[in-house]
Amino acid sequence: MTEENFIPEPYKNTLESGSCTYASPSNIALIKYWGKKENQIPENPSISFTLNNCKTITKLSFSKKQDTTHFSFDVFLANEKKNDFKPKIETFFKRILVYLPFLKDYHFNIETSNTFPHSSGIASSASGMSALALCLMHIEKALSGSMSESEFIQKASFLARLGSGSAARSIEGDLVVWGKHDAIKGSSNLYGVKYPNAIHANFKNYQDTILLVDKGEKQVSSTVGHNLMHGHPFAPERFKQATENLSQMMAILKSGDLDKFIALVESEALTLHAMMMTSMPYFILMKPNTLQIINKIWSYRKLSGSKICFTLDAGANVHVLYPENEANKVLKFIKNELAKYCQNENYICDTIGMGAKMV
Numbered sequence: 001m002t003e004e005n006f007i008p009e010p011y012k013n014t015l016e017s018g019s020c021t022y023a024s025p026s027n028i029a030l031i032k033y034w035g036k037k038e039n040q041i042p043e044n045p046s047i048s049f050t051l052n053n054c055k056t057i058t059k060l061s062f063s064k065k066q067d068t069t070h071f072s073f074d075v076f077l078a079n080e081k082k083n084d085f086k087p088k089i090e091t092f093f094k095r096i097l098v099y100l101p102f103l104k105d106y107h108f109n110i111e112t113s114n115t116f117p118h119s120s121g122i123a124s125s126a127s128g129m130s131a132l133a134l135c136l137m138h139i140e141k142a143l144s145g146s147m148s149e150s151e152f153i154q155k156a157s158f159l160a161r162l163g164s165g166s167a168a169r170s171i172e173g174d175l176v177v178w179g180k181h182d183a184i185k186g187s188s189n190l191y192g193v194k195y196p197n198a199i200h201a202n203f204k205n206y207q208d209t210i211l212l213v214d215k216g217e218k219q220v221s222s223t224v225g226h227n228l229m230h231g232h233p234f235a236p237e238r239f240k241q242a243t244e245n246l247s248q249m250m251a252i253l254k255s256g257d258l259d260k261f262i263a264l265v266e267s268e269a270l271t272l273h274a275m276m277m278t279s280m281p282y283f284i285l286m287k288p289n290t291l292q293i294i295n296k297i298w299s300y301r302k303l304s305g306s307k308i309c310f311t312l313d314a315g316a317n318v319h320v321l322y323p324e325n326e327a328n329k330v331l332k333f334i335k336n337e338l339a340k341y342c343q344n345e346n347y348i349c350d351t352i353g354m355g356a357k358m359v
């Protein structure tokens with residue numbers, strides 16, 4: 001597949017107005033994407049757990065307009081008009097216009113809400129951009145007359161990627177790969193694919209409790225962060241390592257070896273942060289409480305033999321990962337020992353989920 005394959009044939013149908021609603025999940029990467037080439041092409045492949053509870057729900061209403069020289073849309077978050085979201089969406093529309101040539105033919109009302117608290121420090125770009133991409137695909141499907149489910153999903157992921165790289169992994173569940181890896185059939189730099197190989201039962205309903213350490217605005221935007229990898233002294237090694245780590249992860253997903261899983265996932269999280277600490281300019285995105293939590297997790301694991309581990313996004317919040325059969329014990333530990341390091345003792349319980357759906 002090439003980018004040109006996503007330019008549609010002339011549409012067969014016309015459509016005056018309508019609306020649709022999609023719920024799309026957030027995801028948490030186990031092997032991280034950090035660094036990209038032009039057109040949102042990742043420097044290395046990544047794999048993520050799709051989450052079940054952290055979702056963006058977007059209703060897209062559309063009506064045909066006369067003037068087709070410009071984009072026209074309004075955005076609402078939880079019923080409140082959000083003009084500050086418009087530039088990001090305008091950039092997204094510009095990038096995808098060649099793939100969705102109807103975008104200037106309609107006025108859009110984009111009504112969006114998140115199931116996780118706004119300003120929780122949980123990035124909503126993956127769930128938000130994938131939900132919007134799905135709504136737009138819904139219109140394209142109606143205009144095209146026919147489209148297979150797999151074409152629909154693939155193009156939705158392709159478009160979501162152009163909004164926010166990691167959004168390419170937020171269409172399907174439960175484990176999604178984005179970025180070409182020679183040993184993963186169908187993997188592509190252009191869109192995410194459901195991980196096609198064997199997954200051991202140990203990973204069924206894997207749990208992710210997100211500890212909200214810092215609910216503030218992101219200190220470093222993803223755009224700035226990815227750019228820091230250009231000319232970064234460790235970048236070539238990091239991209240090579242991520243590809244090798246994904247090979248290792250494939251073996252772990254097959255064998256169910258949780259000790260190896262823990263070592264790889266935690267090392268990936270710390271490597272992501274190490275890249276930011278060693279770039280120029282440099283950033284420390286962890287907070288003192290992030291480190292308190294990591295140390296508590298390590299001592300709990302040592303004492304109890306639990307298979308608990310952590311991963312991090314490009315921020316201070318901690319994702320605590322553990323198998324389903326430990327849920328009761330680990331939740332008690334989180335409540336008693338970790339909640340105090342979270343802002344207002346807030347955390348969100350989640351599990352691996354099945355992906356986006358129409359609502």
Ligand code: PMV
Pocket residue numbers: 028029031032033034046125126164165166167222223272313314
């Ligand atoms: O999708 P972006 O451009 O916001 O990048 C996000 C990258 C990380 O979340 C830090 C890692 C990943 O693979 O999701």
